[in-house]
Amino acid sequence: MNSSFAKGLSILEFFREGRISAHLEDIVQALGTSRATTYRYLGTLCDAGLLAPTAGGVYVLGPRIVELDRLMRISDPLLVEGSRVMHEVSARRKLNMMLASFYRDSIMCVDIAWPDADIPANFERGRPMSLFKGAMAKIILAHLSPYQLKNMVLNYADEIRAAGLGSNWSEFRSHMSELARQGYAITRSEMVAGTGGISAPIFDGERKILGSITFVVSERQWAETDFNRLRKLILEAAARITERIVAQQAGTDGTDDALVSGASSSSTPRRRRVASTP
Numbered sequence: 001m002n003s004s005f006a007k008g009l010s011i012l013e014f015f016r017e018g019r020i021s022a023h024l025e026d027i028v029q030a031l032g033t034s035r036a037t038t039y040r041y042l043g044t045l046c047d048a049g050l051l052a053p054t055a056g057g058v059y060v061l062g063p064r065i066v067e068l069d070r071l072m073r074i075s076d077p078l079l080v081e082g083s084r085v086m087h088e089v090s091a092r093r094k095l096n097m098m099l100a101s102f103y104r105d106s107i108m109c110v111d112i113a114w115p116d117a118d119i120p121a122n123f124e125r126g127r128p129m130s131l132f133k134g135a136m137a138k139i140i141l142a143h144l145s146p147y148q149l150k151n152m153v154l155n156y157a158d159e160i161r162a163a164g165l166g167s168n169w170s171e172f173r174s175h176m177s178e179l180a181r182q183g184y185a186i187t188r189s190e191m192v193a194g195t196g197g198i199s200a201p202i203f204d205g206e207r208k209i210l211g212s213i214t215f216v217v218s219e220r221q222w223a224e225t226d227f228n229r230l231r232k233l234i235l236e237a238a239a240r241i242t243e244r245i246v247a248q249q250a251g252t253d254g255t256d257d258a259l260v261s262g263a264s265s266s267s268t269p270r271r272r273r274v275a276s277t278p
Contacts (some may be wrong), residue, residue: 007031008041011098012050015061017127024057062196076110078210081244082202083111086213089237090115095230098123098197100136102144105155107137110211119218122192132156132163134191135184136214139260142179142203143209149176184231198230200238205246213238 021245049064090113166172199214
């Protein structure tokens with residue numbers, strides 16, 4: 001990527017929860033570019049609708065982002081097919097669920113279904129989360145390519161060690177391979193205290209990991225929860241979403257009877273369970 005273009009786009013990194021605006025002088029200092037160059041970058045982003053100027057040299061996110069979000073909602077395969085299945089399953093089972101995608105070096109929540117209001121809705125669309133904590137993240141991590149996993153070790157060795165995922169490449173690779181073979185992940189009070197989850201992976205037509213789908217369980221429900229039943233349900237839901245995405249990519253509607261009804265629980269292979277990380 002052109003370094004000037006990349007530096008201009010990097011201005012968008014300023015905007016995150018807790019920092020919804022940025023002043024021109026702060027951006028100049030952070031980028032290390034001249035005021036004129038920074039102003040030119042900002043002008044380009046404003047022309048594209050990604051940023052908007054306000055009084056006093058302050059910039060905020062622009063309306064084009066809202067338009068792009070709408071386009072994603074109606075066209076992104078993971079969001080379209082995943083949300084459809086997730087909301088159907090959640091409404092039928094009366095269970096809280098979350099859909100997540102892999103985004104650079106983090107996990108992004110893209111949708112939730114939350115019928116049980118007694119569990120605080122700590123997740124919402126657009127919220128980035130750790131790649132090394134929580135079932136929804138770990139099952140995605142387990143299905144990244146060896147090249148991606150090696151880069152994770154190079155760049156996030158301390159975080160990986162702190163998450164109990166291995167103190168070196170060999171241990172990390174072994175842990176991820178075992179989790180991938182298991183096919184699902186369970187964690188308790190890792191991402192948010194008082195809640196845990198059981199997650200399964202979602203793939204595209206080339207078996208590339210796209211995201212994960214999760215049942216969210218509260219601490220008070222943990223002891224009485226039938227996790228063997230939830231395992232079957234979450235694997236079935238993930239398989240349905242994957243099949244619908246593959247069908248969409250192949251140019252079919254993906255709504256045949258088998259997909260709508262979901263795979264039978266008897267067709268779900270038995271997998272050796274890996275102990276949960278507390």
